[in-house]
Amino acid sequence: MKTTTYIEAITSAMAEEMARDESVFLIGEDIGLYGGVFKATKGLQDKFGKDRVIDSPISEVYIVGGSIGAALVGMRPVPEIQFADFITPSMDQIIQQAAKIRYRTGGQWTCPMTIRVCCGGEVGGGLYHSQINEQWFFSQPGLIVLMPATPYDAKGLLKSAIRGDDPVIFFEHKRLYRSIKEDLPDEDFTVPIGKAAIRKEGKDITIVSYGLMYHKSLEAIESLEKDGISVELIDMRTLLPWDRETIFESVKKTSRVVLVQENSKTGGVMAEVGAAISEEIFDYLDAPVTRVCGLDVPMLPFAPPLEHFFLPNAEKIVKAVKKVIDY
Amino acid sequence: MKTTTYIEAITSAMAEEMARDESVFLIGEDIGLYGGVFKATKGLQDKFGKDRVIDSPISEVYIVGGSIGAALVGMRPVPEIQFADFITPSMDQIIQQAAKIRYRTGGQWTCPMTIRVCCGGEVGGGLYHSQINEQWFFSQPGLIVLMPATPYDAKGLLKSAIRGDDPVIFFEHKRLYRSIKEDLPDEDFTVPIGKAAIRKEGKDITIVSYGLMYHKSLEAIESLEKDGISVELIDMRTLLPWDRETIFESVKKTSRVVLVQENSKTGGVMAEVGAAISEEIFDYLDAPVTRVCGLDVPMLPFAPPLEHFFLPNAEKIVKAVKKVIDY
Amino acid sequence: MAGNQANNKSSLKQIGLSEETIMGLYGNLLKTRLLDEKLRKLFRQGRFAGTYFSAVGQEATTVGPTYGLRDEDIIGPSHREIGAAVTKGIPLVEIIAQVFARRNSPDKGKSHPCHYGSRKKGIIHPSSTLAGQTVLATGCAMAFKIQKKDNVALAFFGEGATSRGGWHEALNFAGIHKLPIVYICQNNLWAESVPATLQAAIEHFADRAKAYGFPGVTIDGNDIFLVHKIAADAIAKARKGEGPTLIECMTYRWYGHSEIDPANYRRQDEVEEWRKKDPVSRAEKSLFDFGLLTNEKREALVEQIDQEIEAAVQEVEAVPYSEPEEAYRDVYSDNFPVRRVEY
């Protein structure tokens, strides 16, 4: 067992997978000598050489598109997008190539690629260093979309992604990189893609969240329990394909649900989760499916009070839960 | 009054706005001499010259990004993206620049630009000539997203878009270009952005749709009425900001709703509409909010039976409506 | 006679290619032409859906570079690479099944006609987004370098596609890392209706290589022997780890952008002029000169190929489309089946 931060979990997952399988390689901006702007790839170029840890030019189209090409001929690329804000130039390659090459070729070509994307707010990053943009990939069949909230999941899911045969968008929340630690087993382990985690059982209401919002929800629960409200807390972990069964079972049990999402509300992942709950287990609901989300303004303005106002937090979650409980 | 097809409505809107305001200009691939691959810009280069109807190189980044720049200094660009499938390279410019320049500058710079995007299936276009991708823009605050279903709306909304001061993604459904006609007034008219249209009043159930799916829903209604089901039919027209009031009022009245969307289901526009209905008018619902959508596979496979299987149609809508009615 | 033969031998020598190569190039060129003309006709008869992009007039630019490649060498094509499909050896029935989108197509009818590809034969099925496969092929070349394999990648694209940002990013990367890739630009003077003069302010797109630190060369793209030699040299160089080359082949498409395009943006005399530079008749003229071909031999060859094509078309047309349920397959690996929807 070793106490490990979220970012160390990611680094070690890459190091172990690279040692295990020589077809795994990394490409991205500043990931080599520098070890990445957040140091996620620290030491890896020393260990695995410049051929397997490639400092790319500022070319997000190529970082992803070149990785797809390499994946077609036997490699398992792990490209890094330095900030989720800069994934927009790669949309063409992700959507039109990675997500569809298996489909359009009737399964002849496959794309085992894991794009690591550093994302998320509450770091004073403003409009261009706080974005997530997970909803775009969530709506694209052919992609796997992951967002771990804990070091264990970060390591286990990243390993599953790298070993898998599908293109994965792997979101890492930069606010979590150094703020959370966990004891991780020394032996090799993976976390299955497609399974949500019930982090806490409860009976009055279900909270569904992912990424940083899982931690905000945890915070909210402390205060809610003081008021005698028993919350079941689900961390989605895999966004696509999302784990309907686990979420539905929980909501069937509690009959009430609050969905928490960091990104702007309209058209987000929780819109789907909410719509699906209403569509498929309507009869079990005793109150409206309620969302706590970022504001419907560009994610997110720079000045600290504006950033704070934009983001969901424990206080907002508590209020929403109480409203649903009192419904 | 003149009988006008959907595409003629679009052409005439551009011609009239260009005559009215010299800051309006067009840029896109094959739009000049050739008049566009669907002939939407036919005759406009002859009329307004090469400076105002610009045949661009194959550069979707520039087509949009250059238009944004021009918009900043007093122009009202109307760039064309030849197929919605090819809008992916422009995502960076649309999301990071157009949608956010007003916001990030505290309102100093504005971007009055209308991106015309030819979209949609049921034309034998396969994976790369059938896409819509409206959900990406629908989830981006700062953008206006329109999709007319009739010639009147096509003309009136396009004019509103061009005259407005916000960046607009204007989806034109290629299946409708020549398949529908309508008598249009000779005098100038506009259609307000942000207002849905109640196309038909009814009392048993509400169908909400847009674009080609509005027409599929109309078809479905014919058969439903024979079975004595009275349907209220709403055409969203504006996707962002969507007209919650009109939709909510209708569903409050009918207590039942079916949402019809051409694109894949997961993470689509109707997820938001469904989630919002469940969230905000929960008590009025007598049955689950039900969606009829494209399959959750890449939109869409080429072979005719596969394309047909992918798309919603009147038959599927009828079945879904009956299920909701019988609930 | 003897003198004549000696003469032929010497011109054969001059051309610097073996008889086998010359005949191989010609055979593929002719097959490509006949298949393409046949498919055009079938499309016009409504025998298959979608659309059709003819490459008639520019076959030498695809057959020439492809001839002699290994199966493991990768091609990243665009929409006019029927010649690469034929030459790299995708069976006729597979090519045609893909065009007809039938159940026996290896893609099961999911891809567009003209998006020729084959995993087995190392051709990446294109997405329609232009220059997309240029980026992917560059990534394949990057992989070959990491894997220390001496495979090469070949990317095909029109002059129009060079305006795309992704194209720039790919060539820039290939230059930095001296990747084993050869870029073939088919400059046919038009991108759909847009002339090359509105695509760039330079006359020769090979000049773009200067921005990436590797050589670019402009050649007569309708001389199949020249195209093959220049490309083969560049491929050999790439295989040795000496970096990429950009080859601009000047050529022309005889027909519309696709079969529904009347192409009346072009002047008729321009079309006529280029038809005179027909790569097939030019190759034949050389073969006649070399004594490698006679009219009779040619006719026999044509008839044989036509029969092969006809047989393949008949075989394909007898096969139905995939059943609708096929739409659910190949979205993910088997671990993640797609949820079925019932109404």
Next chain:
Amino acid sequence: MAGNQANNKSSLKQIGLSEETIMGLYGNLLKTRLLDEKLRKLFRQGRFAGTYFSAVGQEATTVGPTYGLRDEDIIGPSHREIGAAVTKGIPLVEIIAQVFARRNSPDKGKSHPCHYGSRKKGIIHPSSTLAGQTVLATGCAMAFKIQKKDNVALAFFGEGATSRGGWHEALNFAGIHKLPIVYICQNNLWAESVPATLQAAIEHFADRAKAYGFPGVTIDGNDIFLVHKIAADAIAKARKGEGPTLIECMTYRWYGHSEIDPANYRRQDEVEEWRKKDPVSRAEKSLFDFGLLTNEKREALVEQIDQEIEAAVQEVEAVPYSEPEEAYRDVYSDNFPVRRVEY
């Protein structure tokens, strides 16, 4: 003395710029330097949030081209263009208020520090996506051409940003349409931690202009007078409708990529070497030689500017942040207010 003066006059003449221009350039250069060093310090003291990108060492590349522009000329900057903001005349208080993200900033605290912009002064606030403003500025130049105005656009970017696809698309379009724009590449040898040798296989990024059919030139970017002259000529040419120019300014950033970067990927001797080429002291040396500056005059100037800066900082720091509700504003025009959410 008299002889000395005559000497100075002749070297002044040699340099080909008026005394007013020389002093104007120097004044802006010095002000930029002092402001930049001050902001670095303030950031290190935790006086403002976010991050800070210093441009110390490369000020001549922004001050030189910007000096003499009209308000209506447009600048598309990146993240090291504090010199353009100062020189084009954004008031100090506005610049600092933006860095501090205060309520009195024209952007109301929404943009990132160093994303300097001003509608009034014709500088487009950058998005962080590199080369983004290169595309926008090219669009402005396109508009000027349509509007038949003789305004010009100036785009600034580092050598790293030239690897982006959008950069290629913009320059390609500018070449085709001979747009009134000048592209300034600040080649400071590094893009964050990545050396220019991993950014492209060419030594000089000016060579990329060849791909777009307009001239590219590489110059000493730390000689403010040279930078100004070369840029002014290119701007004049663009204004006359004679098309774009790409100017590569060789320069260097003294400090880290941002203030949190120790920049230990660079060799110390490289840094030392470039510090010797300091654009400010080089300008001063010329001014001393010309007899336009003395040590006393310089000190007085420094003190005056420092006081101005200090006053502006104090003014700004007294202003609070915007109230939270401000987050809802400026999403759309007034027609489309954003829905408020209450929990």
